[in-house]
Amino acid sequence: MRNKFLRDEEFFRKYKDTINDYIAKGYARRVPDEQLDVIDKPLWYLPHHAVFHSRKPDKLRIVFDCAAKFRGTSLNDQLMHGPDLTNNLFGVLNRFRQEAIALVSDIEGMFHQVKVDPKDYDALRFLWWQDGDLTQQPVEYRMVVHLFGSTSSPSCASFCLRKTALDNKGDFGHQVIDTVLKNFYVDDCLKTVSSKAVAVQLRIDLCHLLSRDGFRLTKWLCNDKDVLETIPKFERARSVLDLDLSNQNLPHERTLGVQWNMDSDTFTFKVEPKHKLSLGVVFYQ
Numbered sequence: 001m002r003n004k005f006l007r008d009e010e011f012f013r014k015y016k017d018t019i020n021d022y023i024a025k026g027y028a029r030r031v032p033d034e035q036l037d038v039i040d041k042p043l044w045y046l047p048h049h050a051v052f053h054s055r056k057p058d059k060l061r062i063v064f065d066c067a068a069k070f071r072g073t074s075l076n077d078q079l080m081h082g083p084d085l086t087n088n089l090f091g092v093l094n095r096f097r098q099e100a101i102a103l104v105s106d107i108e109g110m111f112h113q114v115k116v117d118p119k120d121y122d123a124l125r126f127l128w129w130q131d132g133d134l135t136q137q138p139v140e141y142r143m144v145v146h147l148f149g150s151t152s153s154p155s156c157a158s159f160c161l162r163k164t165a166l167d168n169k170g171d172f173g174h175q176v177i178d179t180v181l182k183n184f185y186v187d188d189c190l191k192t193v194s195s196k197a198v199a200v201q202l203r204i205d206l207c208h209l210l211s212r213d214g215f216r217l218t219k220w221l222c223n224d225k226d227v228l229e230t231i232p233k234f235e236r237a238r239s240v241l242d243l244d245l246s247n248q249n250l251p252h253e254r255t256l257g258v259q260w261n262m263d264s265d266t267f268t269f270k271v272e273p274k275h276k277l278s279l280g281v282v283f284y285q
Helices: 002-009 009-024 087-097 118-124 155-168 174-182 195-209 225-230
Strands: 028-030 049-053 056-064 100-108 124-126 139-143 190-195 217-220 252-255 258-263 266-268
Touching: 002 009, 009 028, 009 049, 009 056, 087 174, 087 190, 100 195, 118 124, 118 139, 155 174, 155 195, 174 190, 174 195, 190 195, 195 217, 195 225, 217 225
Parallel strands: none
Antiparallel strands: 028 139, 049 056, 100 190, 100 217, 124 139, 252 258, 258 266
């Protein structure tokens, strides 16, 4: 990794910024010297690497490889999956077709909002250069939150999301609680309601409810421009951030694997063949 960073300064800058962000937000912490030696707790070191999304070439995500094996086993081999608490995908999409006003949002860094039991911190160790100084020897850090790619993370995160709703059901209406329980697919929220007024209030209540346990709903979309106007710009999805709502049509947006035409409120599909066929002419005698 060090050699790759030295060859590509821009790549190293993005990687370092992401690690520094994890440290600043408390997701990762340096292991204190007096806790380096572990005797009575699980201890594991995770390799990590960067991945880029084809539709977001400027965004770098660091993946900790929980499936990496050492001496025939991996961290994921030692973890239980837990119960499957993810809502049925078809059910979420079907409920998204019920009413006229559609709202879409997602939870920012959902897995990272759910902490790991302190006795398991050392199973999530990794090596990094303090202050990003490649001239020094790497030191030991550990993640203290659940990781993307860990076998147990989806179940743990979904459990905490549902528990947030159930623990606060006395302070919020049935529709708000029901939305959290039935209209999320992992970190994506897809909800339709009958009127603009209901949509505006539901968004406010959902944000208030989930913020109680550290979940932040962001990247909001809506197929109604009046409702979009009530959402602060910094909370909107990038595709509608600088949109002139008085003159421009609403864009197409990718939602749970399908293209959502926000103006017509319809689903479409875009097929991109991996292999393009070349056309030729065959002559016969």
